[in-house]
Amino acid sequence: MEAEVAIESVETRKRTNIRYIIIALLFVVGAINYADRAIFSIAGPAMMKSLNLDLVNLGYLMSTFGWAYVLGQLPGGWLLDRFGARKVYIGSLFSWSLCTLLLGFAGYLGAAAVVTIFALVFMLSICESPAFPANARIVASWFPTHERGTATAIFTTAQYFALVIFLPLMGWLTNKFGWQSVYWAMGVLGIALAVVMPFILYNPKDHPRISSEEFEYIKAGGALVDNYTTKVGDNTKKESSFSHIKQLLNNRLMVGVLIGQFCIVTLVWFFTTWFPIYLAQGRGLSLTSVGLIATIPAISGCLGGILGGLFSDFLLRKKFSLTFARKAPIILGMALAMSIIGCVFVDSLEMIVFFLSLAFFGKGLGALGWAVVGDIAPREIVGLCGGLSNMAGNIAGIVTPIVIGYIVKTTGSFNGALIYVGVAAFMAIFSYVFLVGKISRIELKK
Numbered sequence: 089m090e091a092e093v094a095i096e097s098v099e100t101r102k103r104t105n106i107r108y109i110i111i112a113l114l115f116v117v118g119a120i121n122y123a124d125r126a127i128f129s130i131a132g133p134a135m136m137k138s139l140n141l142d143l144v145n146l147g148y149l150m151s152t153f154g155w156a157y158v159l160g161q162l163p164g165g166w167l168l169d170r171f172g173a174r175k176v177y178i179g180s181l182f183s184w185s186l187c188t189l190l191l192g193f194a195g196y197l198g199a200a201a202v203v204t205i206f207a208l209v210f211m212l213s214i215c216e217s218p219a220f221p222a223n224a225r226i227v228a229s230w231f232p233t234h235e236r237g238t239a240t241a242i243f244t245t246a247q248y249f250a251l252v253i254f255l256p257l258m259g260w261l262t263n264k265f266g267w268q269s270v271y272w273a274m275g276v277l278g279i280a281l282a283v284v285m286p287f288i289l290y291n292p293k294d295h296p297r298i299s300s301e302e303f304e305y306i307k308a309g310g311a312l313v314d315n316y317t318t319k320v321g322d323n324t325k326k327e328s329s330f331s332h333i334k335q336l337l338n339n340r341l342m343v344g345v346l347i348g349q350f351c352i353v354t355l356v357w358f359f360t361t362w363f364p365i366y367l368a369q370g371r372g373l374s375l376t377s378v379g380l381i382a383t384i385p386a387i388s389g390c391l392g393g394i395l396g397g398l399f400s401d402f403l404l405r406k407k408f409s410l411t412f413a414r415k416a417p418i419i420l421g422m423a424l425a426m427s428i429i430g431c432v433f434v435d436s437l438e439m440i441v442f443f444l445s446l447a448f449f450g451k452g453l454g455a456l457g458w459a460v461v462g463d464i465a466p467r468e469i470v471g472l473c474g475g476l477s478n479m480a481g482n483i484a485g486i487v488t489p490i491v492i493g494y495i496v497k498t499t500g501s502f503n504g505a506l507i508y509v510g511v512a513a514f515m516a517i518f519s520y521v522f523l524v525g526k527i528s529r530i531e532l533k534k
Contacts, residue, residue: 103301107230111239113288114223117181118246120278121219122360123254124188124212125153127274129364130258130378131267138195138267139202147493152206153213154357154485160217161482162333165475173222173229173471174289180218182282187212189275192268220458221474228462228470229292232309234404237413240459241397245452247356248393251386255364259378312467332469332532336476339530344523345460348418349481351516355425355451357488358509359389362502363444370502371440384441385448392452396421400456411527414460418520421454422513429510432503447513454516457481460524466532473530484512 128135128149135141141149167176187208194204223243231239254274261269290296292303292313307313336342367378396417403413428447431440457477465473495504 103305104297104299106295106298106302107235107239107306109288110226110230111242113285114226114243115246115249117177117219117281117285118223118243119250119253120181120185120274120281121216122247122250123258124184124216124274124278126250126255126360126364127188127258127270129361130255131262131270132365133368134262134267135195139205141202142497144490144493144497147489149206149209151486151489152209154482154487154489156210156213157217157482157485158479160214161221161475161479162472163475164218165221165469165472165478168218168222168225168471168475169469172291173225174286174291176218177222177226177289178282178285180215180222181278181285184212184215184219185275185278185282187215187275188271188278190271192271192275195268217478218475220478221471224458224462224465224474225470226289227458228312228465230306230311232306232311233410233463234309234401236462237400237404237456237459238394238397240456240462241393241395241400241452244455244458245390245393247360248386248389248448248452251359252383252390255378255382255386256380259380312470332466332472333476335532336466336473336530340523341464341525341527342473342476342530344519344525345457345464346477346480347523348516348519349457349477350484351512351519352418352422352451352454352457353481354484354488354512355447355509357485358492358505359385359448359451361489362492362496362505366502366505370496371437381437381441385444388445389448389452392421392424392449393455394452396453396456397459399453400459409526410463411525414456414463414527415520415524418454418456418460419517421450421452422516422520424450424453425513426450426510428506428513431506450513460527463527464530466530468532 136145164176164180191205191208191212194208195201197204224240227236227239227243257273258270261273292298292306292311303313364378364382367373367381373381399417400413403416404410425447427443427450430443430446434440434443458474461474461477462470491508492502492505495508496502
């Protein structure tokens with residue numbers, strides 16, 4: 089009640105809205121992040137031809153990103169807690185964009201090309217690993233609880249925006265200038281943004297243009313404005329990170345969220361890797377057509393993502409519990425995402441696009457995992473908790489490309505792959521219904 093009174097009193101005064109600029113920046117960086125991951129989905133067929141790769145080889149190449157991404161999560165989370173999101177995020181963007189740029193030159197190395205590509209993809213993934221834990225940490229620091237669902241939905245919908253904007257561009261570049269040009273273009277774009285980013289991204293306490301009214305407003309609403317870095321000598325550093333991880337893994341709420349993240353990210357990895365290849369090889373569309381048609385489900389996903397965040401925050405404003413406000417969009421969204429299985433039973437392109445769009449919409453609607461992480465993460469280790477969640481979720485980045493590669497090669501069809509993705513959506517529902525109990529902030533034991 090006191091927090092609500094504080095919020096209302098601050099709302100009556102004039103305040104800045106710098107947090108909206110911050111979330112817009114996270115959205116743009118997130119779009120570049122996902123676009124860089126999705127390059128394989130467009131450039132993959134051309135790379136397969138020039139490098140003599142088959143579908144299984146391509147699946148392993150895609151999974152290289154997942155292996156490195158998982159390995160980088162806990163170190164990335166520790167870096168965020170130790171040095172803060174600003175420094176780590178800017179360095180991360182510059183580093184992964186440089187790797188993306190260099191990937192465009194790897195194809196000219198002859199026999200060493202494949203090994204070099206594997207190595208650069210591995211490094212790119214390591215460099216990207218702090219990005220989404222940083223997003224969650226920045227949102228938790230800049231947004232009050234009742235705005236956090238919408239803010240989270242905005243940066244997570246960047247994955248769909250990336251498909252809408254960049255897939256047609258990537259298809260055009262690949263056809264016109266070759267697959268290498270896609271890596272060059274995306275690398276230069278990311279490096280340019282990394283140069284500009286230090287002038288936009290600040291901690292709430294350090295931002296030169298934030299008003300005291302906005303600062304007090306977000307603080308009163310539950311933003312973790314006082315928890316941006318862990319200083320050397322703090323009591324929280326006396327305990328090892330392994331002790332913290334052990335506590336998290338012994339918490340049923342956290343385990344349920346981790347399983348849910350794995351299942352939800354399975355859908356993400358299908359959409360950002362095999363989805364365009366499914367349209368090209370499974371449905372016989374040209375590369376240019378893939379880039380255009382893929383934008384329809386992607387727009388649906390973007391709309392679903394925004395509505396999911398708005399719906400969750402609407403439920404909070406209507407005095408529903410935090411647990412219900414977060415779980416309802418996730419469960420409903422994953423139920424809709426299961427409709428991807430409908431593609432198995434239809435042949436017309438119109439119906440395929442319909443089911444894919446419905447599944448994308450559902451995936452977007454249910455993409456509140458990062459909001460949940462921001463709600464439950466212990467205050468002392470928000471970055472580490474985000475890294476653990478992202479690590480668990482992106483094990484799917486290892487499993488999904490390989491499993492789908494084998495399914496398609498063995499069966500000669502994408503039907504099994506679509507069913508696999510639909511089952512993952514069902515398991516996400518199971519986890520949030522039966523494992524995730526009341527959503528509340530986890531307290532570390534001293």
